[in-house]
Amino acid sequence: QLQASGGGLVQTGGSLRLSCEASGRTFDPYGMGWFRQAPGKEREFVAAINWSGGSTYYADSVKGRFTISRDKAKNTVYLQMNSLKPEDTAVYYCATTPRAYGLAAGVGSLFDYWGQGTQVTVSS
DSSP, X not given: OEEEEOOEEEETTOOEEEEEEEOXXXXXXXXXXXXXXXXXXXXXXXXXEETTTOOEEEOTTTTTTEEEEEEGGGTEEEXXXXXXXXXXXXXXXXXXXXXXXXXXXXXXXXXXXXXXXXXXXXXX
């Protein structure tokens, strides 16, 4: 089970840190990712990380502003979001994938377990 948290309301230029904690006895995915979906829009890839080696991947729209990281001891992945813009407003979801294929490109259909989502609202 994945539990996402950390969303909220922030002004343009502000920061938030999202967390996604995995529960269960055994947790060893190949990778984890963050996706987002704004009202009336398709779900889109935000960032991903290889769970073991820590390699990271980002959508162009968030490069240089967002940072994905993980704490293996806590089974938790984070998304540090800086310099937030109104267009970052969305529900943010975390997800896991057991496979390398699709991780770097953030192919959502290849991620198999999803958290419940946390709302991020950036006011202008």
